[in-house]
Amino acid sequence: MRIGILLAVVGLGIGTLIGLYIPVVIPQNYAKYMSIAALAALDSVFGGIRAAFEDKFDQDIFVTGFFSNALLAAGLTYIGDRLGIDLYLAAVVAFGVRLFQNLAIIRRHILKN
Amino acid sequence: MPQKTGMYASIMLVAAVLGLMLTMQFRVTNSATNGISIDRAQELNAELKHINEEKESLSKEISDLTFKLNQINQGQAEAKNALQSELNKVRMNAGLVTVSGPGIELVLDKPDTDTENSQIPPELMIIRDEDLLSAVNELWGAGAEAISINGERIIATTEIRLAGSFININLNRVIPPYQILAIGNPDILMDSLELPGGLKEYWRDLGIKVTVEKHDDLTLPAYGK
Numbered sequence: 001m002r003i004g005i006l007l008a009v010v011g012l013g014i015g016t017l018i019g020l021y022i023p024v025v026i027p028q029n030y031a032k033y034m035s036i037a038a039l040a041a042l043d044s045v046f047g048g049i050r051a052a053f054e055d056k057f058d059q060d061i062f063v064t065g066f067f068s069n070a071l072l073a074a075g076l077t078y079i080g081d082r083l084g085i086d087l088y089l090a091a092v093v094a095f096g097v098r099l100f101q102n103l104a105i106i107r108r109h110i111l112k113n
Numbered sequence: 114m115p116q117k118t119g120m121y122a123s124i125m126l127v128a129a130v131l132g133l134m135l136t137m138q139f140r141v142t143n144s145a146t147n148g149i150s151i152d153r154a155q156e157l158n159a160e161l162k163h164i165n166e167e168k169e170s171l172s173k174e175i176s177d178l179t180f181k182l183n184q185i186n187q188g189q190a191e192a193k194n195a196l197q198s199e200l201n202k203v204r205m206n207a208g209l210v211t212v213s214g215p216g217i218e219l220v221l222d223k224p225d226t227d228t229e230n231s232q233i234p235p236e237l238m239i240i241r242d243e244d245l246l247s248a249v250n251e252l253w254g255a256g257a258e259a260i261s262i263n264g265e266r267i268i269a270t271t272e273i274r275l276a277g278s279f280i281n282i283n284l285n286r287v288i289p290p291y292q293i294l295a296i297g298n299p300d301i302l303m304d305s306l307e308l309p310g311g312l313k314e315y316w317r318d319l320g321i322k323v324t325v326e327k328h329d330d331l332t333l334p335a336y337g338k
Contacts, residue, residue, distance in 0.1 A: 003121065004120070004121060004124055007121050007124055007125045007128070008124050008125065008127075008128040009128070010125065010128075011124065011125035011126065011127070011128030011129040011132065012128045012129070012131065012132040013132065014125075014129045014132065015128060015129035015130060015131060015132025015133040015134075015135075015136065016132040016133070016135070016136045018129070018132075018133050018136075019132060019133040019134075019135070019136025019137045019139075019140070020136055020140070022133075022137075025137075025140060025141060025144060026137055026138075026141050028141070028151050028154075029151065031138065031141040031142065032151075034134065034137060034138050034141065035138050035142075037134060038131075038134040038135055038138045041127075041130070041131050041134055042131065042135075044127075045127065045128070045131055048124075048127070057120075059119060059120045059123050062123065062124075062127065063123045063126070063127060066127050066130070066131075067130075070134070
């Protein structure tokens, strides 16, 4: 568990460094999709942490959920843009609610321990 | 253990990707603050397009209106020229302008006083207004374009009448010798006067001095000059 957290932090650091020093900047038009993808990814990560606390952590579900959620959220947002619907709002609301739920559950687990 | 390593690897991968995403997003958001938002840019783009279209249509309108204006001006100038030439023609026909051209000069003069011993009674030797009238009439009939008597242009309202013992033309007194100028074909005018039994002969018989001359270039004054 501790190793997992440590690794996660290290991975986060690596990703952050790469992100900071990579010379590519996402064009403005795609920033919107990127933000939704990032939100979905965050939700997945917290979901994973919650699952780990509940001893239900499944690596496959975690990884696929992470990527598919991010991609789906971005794709939905894109389609919504094309159709003139603010679908990203739906993604924001859904993932936001889930995020807070997960955080709350994680908090309870930590308090119990 | 292999499963464990796989799990750790996946966690690390996910964490790294998450960090990457968040960082990139952060960078984009921060760099975007010093610019303008996408919505605003799109709005401005649409506005620019709209204004450009408007400008295009207005330019078209300008050229169209300019074309029309030019046409109108052209038409105006043409109409003005046409009216001007018409006016000139009418003024010429009315005898209000000085004209010149070929024609004849007819001079009627009282006989010399030393013809008292002739058979012709003196009252017949006086040139009467009818003589001038018939001369004018004859010349018009022969195709004269303009006639003047002693510098008085004959126009539509000209009168030739006896006033006391004088003849008035255009309300001005004229005295012998009467110099009648007529513009037209000199030969025809001459022939019309010199017909056998014509005016010239008649005047001769009365004892009036008649001379007729052709001229290549006569100048007749305008009416009222």
